Amino acid sequence: MDVVSTSTSPFACKVCNQAAHGNHFGVISCRACAAFFRRSASSKWSKMSCRGGSCDQETYSCKPCRLQKCRDAGMDTTKFQYNREIIPQVGQFTLPPPSIESYVGRPEFLLFCDTDAPNAKVLIDVRYLLEEAGRILNYGPESPVFAENQLKKFTQGFKFVRLNVENLQKVEYADQKELMEMWEYYFLLVTKWLMYFDEFQKLNRHLQMTLLQSIWHVFQKLHKYVGTMAYHKMNPYAKKTNVIIKNVFMDMENVTIDTNWMSDYPKEHVMRYLMVQTCHDFDILAALQELDPTEEEYTFLFAHLCFQYAGKRYQGDILRVTDSFIEILSNDLHHYYVEEQNRPRYFLRLAKLMKINNAIQKAIWESRPKMELGRVFNVLKIEFSHPEMFEDSGFY
Known part of the structure; x- marks a missing residue:
């Protein structure tokens, strides 16, 4: 799919080389870099050096390095312009937006939209x-990990999966802020969870980031089912339409x-499009409730679903890595069933677990033609700085 530009400006931002929107702090730049400099110029980042050690890569830059890029380009807080004008487009002149806050919101990663451009995209x-x-x-990991095998160590990270019924928040209206906070929550949750698996920590950073960007939304799907099942188990008379996502309750x-x-x-067409991956929801919830893992x-x-999905999607080195992960955890699960549960004939129970896994993956594979058709007709006007992170998420 061709990338649709978020600006018709012929100028490039002196900091990030994306399309510029005006003169900010004395430099031709985009709104994103201007907003970052405004927030960070006098922050703790101004006194810190590179944090990640990977800022020579194009995937991301840490805040101290990005702030230094702004200063190297010439940005200065003394050059703030209260009535600056947007870069004029060919044949027209437009007024600037009322404030940067119109385009930058919470959570921390940026959302902005150039509404002056035809067929504007939200980046x-x-x-x-x-x-x-x-x-x-x-x-x-956030806490020390001591256990006899990899499955046991990984299970210590289950605290990131367990539903906290004491802090459920009821949501009756969901906008872009709610959705983006959910993405942020699950991406960081999966990162913390994987820190309890030794084999993942042994991978180089490129493989780690590739796995993270591919599995977080698959983890999210199963987490939604697990949280919803736990809620319905505690509330037998709850409506079938009651769903738990993150720590949020929604009807x-x-x-x-x-x-x-x-x-x-x-709206009704968009919702039907977004719900295309939920066709097996009730069957999955019923299977989880019957099994009560x-x-x-x-x-x-969780591990088998995420690693199997990533292996099928990428093949090659990723498939070899994920297959080795699954083999290690399968051996540990065998030990758990036989030695701890005294359940040598566990194959039927394992088959039911895999049935849940297969139903979630089947919903993903079946949705792909519809997602592709949606891209052809531009059903969603969202673009991502890292589109590979949102493939199969339902929003790409």
């Missing part, structure tokens, strides 16, 4: 999210979802 910049993941990878019959920012199509089984299920 999601996730470089800061990748930077934060790199920081977690550098520091390792899908009554929640209002804002789709205007992501699509120009009618232990924490070790849940850990194996």
